Amino acid sequence: xxxxxxxxxxxxxxxxxxxxxxxxxxxxxxxxxxxxxxxxxxxxxxxxxxxxxxxxxxxxxxxxxxxxxxxxxxxxxxxxxxxxxxxxxxxxxxxxxxxxxxxxxxxxxxxxxxxxxxxxxxxxxxxxxxxxxxxxxxxxxxxxxxxxxxxxxxxxxxxxxxxxxxxxxxxxxxxxxxxxxxxxxxxxxxxxxxxxxxxxxxxxxxxxxxxxxxxxxxxxxxxxxxxxxxxxx
Amino acid sequence: xxxxxxxxxxxxxxxxxxxxxxxxxxxxxxxxxxxxxxxxxxxxxxxxxxxxxxxxxxxxxxxxxxxxxxxxxxxxxxxxxxxxxxxxxxxxxxxxxxxxxxxxxxxxxxxxxxxxxxxxxxxxxxxxxxxxxxxxxxxxxxxxxxxxxxxxxxxxxxxxxxxxxxxxxxxxxxxxxxxxxxxxxxxxxxxxxxxxxxxxxxxxxxxxxxxxxxxxxxxxxxxxxxxxxxxxxxxxxxxxxxxxxxxxxxxxxxxxxxxxxxxxxxxxxxxxxxxxxxxxxxxxxxxxxxxxxxxxxxxxxxxxxxxxxxxxxxxxxxxxxxxxxxxxxxxxxxxxxxxxxxxxxxxxxxxxxxxxxxxxxxxxxxxxxxxxxxxxxxxxxxxxxxxxxxxxxxxxxxxxxxxxxxxxxxxxxxxxxxxxxxxxxxxxxxxxxxxxxxxxxxxxxxxxxxxxxxxxxxxxxxxxxx
Numbered sequence: 102x103x104x105x106x107x108x109x110x111x112x113x114x115x116x117x118x119x120x121x122x123x124x125x126x127x128x129x130x131x132x133x134x135x136x137x138x139x140x141x142x143x144x145x146x147x148x149x150x151x152x153x154x155x156x157x158x159x160x161x162x163x164x165x166x167x168x169x170x171x172x173x174x175x176x177x178x179x180x181x182x183x184x185x186x187x188x189x190x191x192x193x194x195x196x197x198x199x200x201x202x203x204x205x206x207x208x209x210x211x212x213x214x215x216x217x218x219x220x221x222x223x224x225x226x227x228x229x230x231x232x233x234x235x236x237x238x239x240x241x242x243x244x245x246x247x248x249x250x251x252x253x254x255x256x257x258x259x260x261x262x263x264x265x266x267x268x269x270x271x272x273x274x275x276x277x278x279x280x281x282x283x284x285x286x287x288x289x290x291x292x293x294x295x296x297x298x299x300x301x302x303x304x305x306x307x308x309x310x311x312x313x314x315x316x317x318x319x320x321x322x323x324x325x326x327x328x329x330x331x332x333x334x
Numbered sequence: 335x336x337x338x339x340x341x342x343x344x345x346x347x348x349x350x351x352x353x354x355x356x357x358x359x360x361x362x363x364x365x366x367x368x369x370x371x372x373x374x375x376x377x378x379x380x381x382x383x384x385x386x387x388x389x390x391x392x393x394x395x396x397x398x399x400x401x402x403x404x405x406x407x408x409x410x411x412x413x414x415x416x417x418x419x420x421x422x423x424x425x426x427x428x429x430x431x432x433x434x435x436x437x438x439x440x441x442x443x444x445x446x447x448x449x450x451x452x453x454x455x456x457x458x459x460x461x462x463x464x465x466x467x468x469x470x471x472x473x474x475x476x477x478x479x480x481x482x483x484x485x486x487x488x489x490x491x492x493x494x495x496x497x498x499x500x501x502x503x504x505x506x507x508x509x510x511x512x513x514x515x516x517x518x519x520x521x522x523x524x525x526x527x528x529x530x531x532x533x534x535x536x537x538x539x540x541x542x543x544x545x546x547x548x549x550x551x552x553x554x555x556x557x558x559x560x561x562x563x564x565x566x567x568x569x570x571x572x573x574x575x576x577x578x579x580x581x582x583x584x585x586x587x588x589x590x591x592x593x594x595x596x597x598x599x600x601x602x603x604x605x606x607x608x609x610x611x612x613x614x615x616x617x618x619x620x621x622x623x624x625x626x627x628x629x630x631x632x633x634x635x636x637x638x639x640x641x642x643x644x645x646x647x648x649x650x651x652x653x654x655x656x657x658x659x660x661x662x663x664x665x666x667x668x669x670x671x672x673x674x675x676x677x678x679x680x681x682x683x684x685x686x687x688x689x690x691x692x693x694x695x696x697x698x699x700x701x702x703x704x705x706x707x708x709x710x711x712x713x714x715x716x717x718x719x720x721x722x723x724x725x726x727x728x729x730x731x732x733x734x735x736x737x738x739x740x741x742x743x744x745x746x747x748x749x750x751x752x753x754x755x756x757x758x759x760x761x762x763x764x765x766x767x768x769x770x771x772x773x774x775x776x777x778x779x780x781x782x783x784x785x786x787x788x789x790x791x792x793x794x795x796x797x798x799x800x
Contacts, residue, residue: 213631215624265661291662295693304665327620 108276112136112157112227117147117173118189119165123212127160130216131223144168151177151184158226159186160219163201171204178205185226189214198294217328221280239274242321242334244313246274255313265290266309273322282329308328347524351517358513374495381491382449385471388419388484390631393473399652401431401478408482410431418739419486423657426479433483442472442481451488467492527556531563543571569642576641584633591626595619632765639768645687647773649800651683652724656716663699663714672706682724685800686773694769695726697762697794702730705791719796725774726795728780734789740779766795773797 118124119142128138139154141147141217145167151159159177163170174186188206190197198209208222239246243256251267253260264268271280272290283302287293310322323331395407408421409432421431422433430437440452450470455463468704470485487517530547537545547560602615638644639739667674708730719725763777770777775797782790 211631213627215620215627217620217624291658293692293696294689295696300660301666304669305662307669308665327617327624 112224113139113155114158114160114223115139115141115147115150115154115156115184116160117141117144117151117170118160118162118163119143120137123162126216128248129217131160131218134220134224136223142166144170144173148173151182152180156184158223159184160223161186161188161206163188163190163197171200174205178235187219187222215282215328217280217325218282221282221285221329225276225277225281225285239271239277241274241277241332242319244274244321244334246271252314255317258316259312260312262309262312265305266312269305269309270313270332273330275334277332279329280325280331283328324334342704345521345525345528347528348518349520352514354518355510355513355517359510362509363506367504370498370502373498377491377494381405381469381486385419385484385486389471389473389482392482392484398474401475401480402427403567404482405432418700419484420470422485424481431480438481438483439468439485440470440483446473447471450485451799452485485669524556531556531560534563536592538567539571543567543574567670573641575639579637579640584630587629588626591622591629595622595626598622636765639690639765639772642772645686645690645772647685649683650688650691651681652684652686652691652726653678653680653716655688656695656714656726659692659695659699660714661695663703666703667712670703670706671708672703673711673728674709674714678714678716682716682718683800684773684797689780690769690772691795691797694766694795695728697766698726698795701793702728702732702791703763705732706730707732710790718799719794722799723796724799726797727792729790729792731784731790732784733786733787734784734791735779736780741788744793763793770795770797 114136116124116127116131116138118127118140121142124140124142127326128140131138139150139156141150144165147161147165148168151173161170161174165173168176170188170190174188177186182298185207186205188201188204188209189212190201190209191212198211201209207226210219237248239248244253245255246253246267248271253262253267255268264312269286269290272286283300284334286302287295306322307323310320314322321332321334323333325331392404392407396404399406405423408423411417411420412432412434420434422435422438423431424433425431425440428438432592435454439454440450443450448471450468450472452470452587453465453467456466457463465486468485469488469491470483473482476483534545534547546564549560549564550555551557567754598615599619601655602612607615635644656676656678660674660678664674664676699712699714713727713729714729715725715729717727761778767777775795778794778796780792780794782792784790
């Protein structure tokens, strides 16, 4: 089965945040990215809305009045809620991250965060659907990746990739059309929760780009200034 | 140090000491009373027994030889040296047959076995009369109606009892006073230790963060409490320092980028901009702000690390982590036209936090890439170190760090002048040092052995093996 690549998914996002300024900021960022945003200012109301309406993604702050984010998420998941959720927290240390993920969050972002990071991660959530049928190959433009044979071709021509390059490309293809930040790549492709200061990722990207774009007319791998990268045909 | 009397009377230690004294006194009293009565009882029963023995012997004499034999026996006993008994024998008509006394000195009791007590006068050699106390037993001779009294001087017995009594009466109050005194001394000792703790706490609260509780090395509870409190104060000092440093750090390191940002924006505002230029400026602004945020995060993280509030250590394969990092940095080195060599011994385990060690190694590699000029070489090795440690070493061929600057470099935000122009928040080695510390290891900075002007830096993150 093939997964169609879509550009600019328009998502319906629920933002549960009690800090008015932060909330309106998040709303602005997401709306600018083309999504529609609903808001809740406390845990109880947030849970209610999440249950009663079908959202594409949830953005939940950890510290909330009436019901804190962790409890909210746990209860939501226990009640069968499947919408992917991004956890926001002022405390960025690893223990809280693990806690958040265990409670049912799909991603975790600590404040302060760059708006591009938020937008990228929310959009990445939109792709994650529980119960999605297993995909055997990915496609972006004329680039094809067979997940079973581990073979990559563009325009029919075979492309040799190192294992790490393959994983990098796979992630980009799964999020084709979306902005993928360097932090996201470090976390998902390299499984690191820290930041090398030199942009080591950039070099890996440029190597990958050389392999998939150089000999072809249309560039697929774009750099999004101030945010990250995007694979788009 | 003198404690006010009312204060120390209220202390728990005094109350406890008082309680112990009371218990001690009660038990001692009970013991003494028991001793007294059992001694007195023993004395009485002993003399009774001997008296009965005397009667038995006299009885035998009477049964074998009648009154005559009995009076003979009495006379014999009276004249025997060392005799302590007084005798009196009379016939049925009350006439004296033999004995010390002129007549029966005491009225006979209703029952023969009952002990009788009486006083009598005894002439002294010099003619004076003194009164003596005696106790004795009476026997009525059934056949002929006579009576026999055998008694002894109770003076000795009384003297013993009195002696015991006086001993007790002297010992008891002395014991009580001593136990109270002991209680007071003990409680004063404890109270002064407690007071010491209180005063240290007050001094610390008043701002003397370096103050510690004096520890005597006696190993008692107060010493142990003192040590615990000192450890807590160490931690508090560390936290306060970390907080203070964070404040300074934020002010110091965020001021320049924020100022730069402001200037850029001001300039952009001051003249009309094309759409393109405006776009570019705004993009740059966003990038700068992102950098500021990243620095901010890094500062916070470092502060938390130093305060011991971050990181969870598990048994992990540090070789695996190193290999992945080597793979991550290899292309960057190539891009910077540096040769990259890695030699990583496999399956080396540490008790550590993967993210923190990863960050530390990443910082070290980052530094190497940043400060080594083109054409240089970087090597990354992971191997067993001395004494059950693991050495994670990054060697570069850059300018290195002169020995006198090595302490500085590890401090926050220090970058050597030669590197002032390079981007980066300068938190790199500072974090490595903190991570080393937290894992019970150390960061060692050495010359890499290159030419004098460019010796290169050899940075070793040494961690204990798990």
